[in-house]
Amino acid sequence: xxxxxxxxxxxxxxxxxxxQFIMIPYLAIHALRTTGQPDSFLGMLVALQMxxxxxxxxxxxxxxxxxxxxIIVQITSLLLVLVCFGGIFARTPSQFLLxxxxxxxxxxxxxxxxxxxxxxxxxxxxRATSLGLLSLVNLVSMSLCSVLSGVxxxxxxxxxxxxxxxxFCLALSCVLLAGVTEPxxxxxxxxx
Numbered sequence: 001x002x003x004x005x006x007x008x009x010x011x012x013x014x015x016x017x018x019x020q021f022i023m024i025p026y027l028a029i030h031a032l033r034t035t036g037q038p039d040s041f042l043g044m045l046v047a048l049q050m051x052x053x054x055x056x057x058x059x060x061x062x063x064x065x066x067x068x069x070x071i072i073v074q075i076t077s078l079l080l081v082l083v084c085f086g087g088i089f090a091r092t093p094s095q096f097l098l099x100x101x102x103x104x105x106x107x108x109x110x111x112x113x114x115x116x117x118x119x120x121x122x123x124x125x126x127r128a129t130s131l132g133l134l135s136l137v138n139l140v141s142m143s144l145c146s147v148l149s150g151v152x153x154x155x156x157x158x159x160x161x162x163x164x165x166x167x168f169c170l171a172l173s174c175v176l177l178a179g180v181t182e183p184x185x186x187x188x189x190x191x192x
Contacts, residue, residue, distance in 0.1 A: 004121075004122075004123050006121055006180050006181060006183075007121055007122060007130060009176055009179055009180050010118075010121050010134075011133065011134065012176055013173040013176035013177050014114070014134060014137050014138060014141070014173075015137050015140075015141040016141075016169045016170070016172045016173040016176065017077060017114070017170060017173040018138060018141040018142045018145050018169070019145055019165065019166045019168070019169020019170055019172075019173070020107065020145075020166050020169070020170060021145040021146055021149060021166075022148055022149045022152065022163075022165045022166040022169065023084055023087065023159075023162050023163045023165075023166035024103075024107075024149075024166075025146070025149050025150075026149070026153055026162060027083075027087050027099075027100075027103065027159070028042055028045055029159075030087060030158070030159035031045060031087075031090070031096040031099075031100075034090065034091060034096070035091070035092065035093050035096060037093055041093065044093075044097060045097065045100045046100075048098075048100040049101065049103055049104035050104060051101060051104065052100065052101035052102060052103060052104025052106075052108070053105065053107070053108035054104075054108075055101075055104075056076070056104060056105035056106060056107070056108040056109030056110075056112070057112060059105070059109060060072045060076065060108070060109035060112035060113055064112060064113055064116045068116070068117070068120070068182045068183065068184040068185070069112075069113045069114070069115075069116030069117030069118075069120060069182075069183075070117055070177065070182040070183075071113075071182075072110070072112060072113030072116065072117075073110060073113040073114055073177055074174055074177055074178075075109070075113075076106045076107075076109040076110035077106075077110065077171075077173055077174045078170075078174060079102055079105060079106035079109070080103070080106040080107065080110065080166075080170050081170045081171055081174075082102060082106075083102050083106055084163040084166050084167035084170070085163070085167060086098070086099040086102065087099055087159060087163050088159065088163050117180075117183070118131060118134055119131075120183035120184065122134075145169075148165070149162055
């Protein structure tokens with residue numbers, strides 16, 4: 001990690017990007033409570049999320065192939081911040097359907113961008129170790145975010161506190177990502 005400063009920053013931003021898991025577990029519950037729709041509405045929400053996932057996967061794959069993973073992670077992180085605020089302010093079924101579509105596009109597009117960036121940012125000679133370390137950071141940060149999610153929800157203040165915490169983490173990951181050099185644009189042999 002010391003020999004690759006870009007990797008060090010990337011490890012921290014990967015931890016913060018997992019902040020989305022503070023909001024995700026309660027988004028559907030919040031949608032049902034807010035709209036008063038029956039449980040069957042979850043099927044529509046999932047259908048729109050999966051439609052968004054297909055668009056996000058395709059768009060991230062196409063753009064990532066041409067421009068690299070960094071821009072994809074930036075765009076999808078901002079999209080997930082929008083989902084956090086959209087979840088807070090949505091009131092109608094159609095607004096929640098849009099939020100779930102954007103969530104699918106952002107979450108799955110982000111995975112494509114993160115995987116691309118992970119492979120490109122890791123030093124070639126230590127790629128397996130670096131990817132293992134990234135997976136460990138994901139495990140720890142996802143676990144912490146899920147615990148934090150439950151704690152925030154148990155306060156009984158509704159969806160907004162968790163969504164704001166998730167938005168903060170995602171915005172912080174964008175700030176950290178700004179300091180990472182797009183691997184495709186750095187000089188050969190540079191691992192920053």
